[in-house]
Amino acid sequence: MHKLLIVGTVAFDAIETPFGKTDKILGGAATYIGLAASQFKADAAIVSVVGGDFPKKYLDLLVQRNIDISALEVVENGKTFFWSGKYKNDLNSRDTLDTQLNVLADFNPKVPESFKNAGIVMLGNLHPAVQNSVIDQMTTEPELIILDTMNFWMDNTLEELKKVIAKVDVITINDEEARQLTGEYSLVVAARKIQAMGPKYVVIKKGEHGALLFHKEQIFFAPALPLESVFDPTGAGDTFAGGFAGFLSKTNNLSFENMKNAVIYGSTLASFCVEKFGTERMQTLTFKELNMRLQQFKSLTQFEIELT
Amino acid sequence: MHKLLIVGTVAFDAIETPFGKTDKILGGAATYIGLAASQFKADAAIVSVVGGDFPKKYLDLLVQRNIDISALEVVENGKTFFWSGKYKNDLNSRDTLDTQLNVLADFNPKVPESFKNAGIVMLGNLHPAVQNSVIDQMTTEPELIILDTMNFWMDNTLEELKKVIAKVDVITINDEEARQLTGEYSLVVAARKIQAMGPKYVVIKKGEHGALLFHKEQIFFAPALPLESVFDPTGAGDTFAGGFAGFLSKTNNLSFENMKNAVIYGSTLASFCVEKFGTERMQTLTFKELNMRLQQFKSLTQFEIELT
Numbered sequence: 001m002h003k004l005l006i007v008g009t010v011a012f013d014a015i016e017t018p019f020g021k022t023d024k025i026l027g028g029a030a031t032y033i034g035l036a037a038s039q040f041k042a043d044a045a046i047v048s049v050v051g052g053d054f055p056k057k058y059l060d061l062l063v064q065r066n067i068d069i070s071a072l073e074v075v076e077n078g079k080t081f082f083w084s085g086k087y088k089n090d091l092n093s094r095d096t097l098d099t100q101l102n103v104l105a106d107f108n109p110k111v112p113e114s115f116k117n118a119g120i121v122m123l124g125n126l127h128p129a130v131q132n133s134v135i136d137q138m139t140t141e142p143e144l145i146i147l148d149t150m151n152f153w154m155d156n157t158l159e160e161l162k163k164v165i166a167k168v169d170v171i172t173i174n175d176e177e178a179r180q181l182t183g184e185y186s187l188v189v190a191a192r193k194i195q196a197m198g199p200k201y202v203v204i205k206k207g208e209h210g211a212l213l214f215h216k217e218q219i220f221f222a223p224a225l226p227l228e229s230v231f232d233p234t235g236a237g238d239t240f241a242g243g244f245a246g247f248l249s250k251t252n253n254l255s256f257e258n259m260k261n262a263v264i265y266g267s268t269l270a271s272f273c274v275e276k277f278g279t280e281r282m283q284t285l286t287f288k289e290l291n292m293r294l295q296q297f298k299s300l301t302q303f304e305i306e307l308t
Numbered sequence: 309m310h311k312l313l314i315v316g317t318v319a320f321d322a323i324e325t326p327f328g329k330t331d332k333i334l335g336g337a338a339t340y341i342g343l344a345a346s347q348f349k350a351d352a353a354i355v356s357v358v359g360g361d362f363p364k365k366y367l368d369l370l371v372q373r374n375i376d377i378s379a380l381e382v383v384e385n386g387k388t389f390f391w392s393g394k395y396k397n398d399l400n401s402r403d404t405l406d407t408q409l410n411v412l413a414d415f416n417p418k419v420p421e422s423f424k425n426a427g428i429v430m431l432g433n434l435h436p437a438v439q440n441s442v443i444d445q446m447t448t449e450p451e452l453i454i455l456d457t458m459n460f461w462m463d464n465t466l467e468e469l470k471k472v473i474a475k476v477d478v479i480t481i482n483d484e485e486a487r488q489l490t491g492e493y494s495l496v497v498a499a500r501k502i503q504a505m506g507p508k509y510v511v512i513k514k515g516e517h518g519a520l521l522f523h524k525e526q527i528f529f530a531p532a533l534p535l536e537s538v539f540d541p542t543g544a545g546d547t548f549a550g551g552f553a554g555f556l557s558k559t560n561n562l563s564f565e566n567m568k569n570a571v572i573y574g575s576t577l578a579s580f581c582v583e584k585f586g587t588e589r590m591q592t593l594t595f596k597e598l599n600m601r602l603q604q605f606k607s608l609t610q611f612e613i614e615l616t
Contacts, residue, residue, distance in 0.1 A: 226495060230494075301528075
């Protein structure tokens with residue numbers, strides 16, 4: 001098993017979907033990543049920051065999942081990062097209603113000593129300067145650095161982002177972001193251009209249309225599980241990334257074949273995440289349920305053609 | 309091997325994509341279906357109608373593929389159905405520039421005697437009254453009736469369409485049409501409602517996002533092959549349907565497991581269709597090329613997780 005170092009936001013979210021709305025609930029990229037990775041009993045630590053307003057019960061939740069939070073800084077006189085958004089009727093797009101950086105504005109990440117030799121580093125969506133600082137603090141070169149990012153950083157800090165992209169092994173972004181980053185409409189061409197920027201593996205997330213894994217001339221595709229209803233898509237991408245990183249950290253096998261499995265586990269975990277508001281479903285999910293749904297993924301995608 | 313009876317348009321298309329435009333070229337649902345099914349050396353006949361302006365070389369092309377055209381009526385003093393369309397830059401949507409029904413306006417289909425006992429009937433996109441007439445002319449109940457249709461008939465002849473839907477075993481429509489037909493956004497729920505209307509099998513085509521096959525509580529998904537470039541999407545849906553029907557006609561096995569394979573072959577054939585204008589690529593495609601690309605589909609979708 002590889003140690004898994006996670007950096008990303010730990011936050012409050014207020015979410016509105018066609019099915020209801022929440023007050024401030026637990027959110028943040030590192031939270032979703034950590035909860036997903038904990039399904040694999042990953043030896044994980046989160047580097048992040050919250051304010052004095054962050055409930056102890058949320059911290060306890062992470063600790064119960066065996067996540068090291070010694071580098072989850074609590075700024076007692078500060079406020080936790082807050083995001084608020086409202087989804088449109090088809091749940092495929094959303095408007096951001098409010099973003100309050102709060103303690104995140106001056107965040108200076110500190111990697112715990114015991115994780116400076118982590119085998120896998122998962123850089124959750126965050127300012128590229130923070131992601132870069134985490135890479136720089138590693139004393140041993142990680143086996144695998146995985147980067148998640150979004151269009152906001154492409155719009156505002158593209159040069160810093162490109163420096164991070166050049167240092168990572170895997171990047172996970174969505175289809176529109178892949179197109180924005182490369183100026184290419186074809187995802188096949190976009191993935192090739194992104195590989196030329198650094199990452200040997202490119203994961204393009206297409207939401208309800210699944211995810212593609214590219215490596216050299218190889219392509220693997222995992223659909224999203226067709227669901228009767230999607231309740232709240234918040235955190236699905238982070239959950240995917242957390243499942244991907246957690247599975248690789250557990251299995252200690254970084255071959256393309258095993259990354260296919262990591263993509264499948266990531267997709268399976270994401271299919272649970274969207275069933276309830278925020279992290280709610282991920283808090284109750286058992287590994288047995290996860291493996292039962294994995295069987296559904298198999299029957300959804302596997303076939304046996306005898307060539308004729 | 310089942311006999312395969314195909315009904316659908318045989319037509320002229322004029323197509324404009326971001327990559328170029330054509331004059332009147334060979335098109336029509338039955339044409340694409342027939343060309344795709346011919347890859348499986350199906351014992352097939354086309355029921356359709358063209359005008360005296362339809363070139364003999366196009367008829368010869370179908371005959372060379374071993375397709376019975378004795379019921380492809382030629383109205384000497386009439387003009388062939390003509391459709392003209394222009395694709396938008398992303399190739400995912402198009403505007404119809406012109407539709408001239410011509411000989412199709414008074415088409416009265418006549419099923420050849422030797423195909424009135426066909427095991428598989430493929431009802432290509434056409435007026436539901438014509439599709440219904442073909443079903444009524446069968447003297448033996450077909451093993452499988454497959455229906456392709458589109459939103460135009462839902463808008464204009466919904467009640468007649470529903471009568472056909474009630475009689476068929478498989479329906480293939482796209483995602484937007486499935487939503488229109490049922491008023492349900494979730495494709496899982498839509499597919500269940502469509503099954504209640506008659507078809508035991510529902511195929512929902514999602515274009516570049518692949519295709520879903522539903523039967524009772526079972527779901528199978530085939531992605532579209534990620535391509536460097538799509539040149540012209542015209543006929544991709546018909547080619548999918550033709551591959552689906554042709555494979556089932558050859559293998560003589562109508563189990564759900566074998567329908568999965570039919571969906572995979574349909575998707576593989578469609579991935580060739582879009583590489584050139586109109587039927588161009590389907591005219592040169594060999595069965596060897598088809599099976600080589602099938603291997604790409606396998607590596608794209610197949611995985612081997614050992615549960616842990």
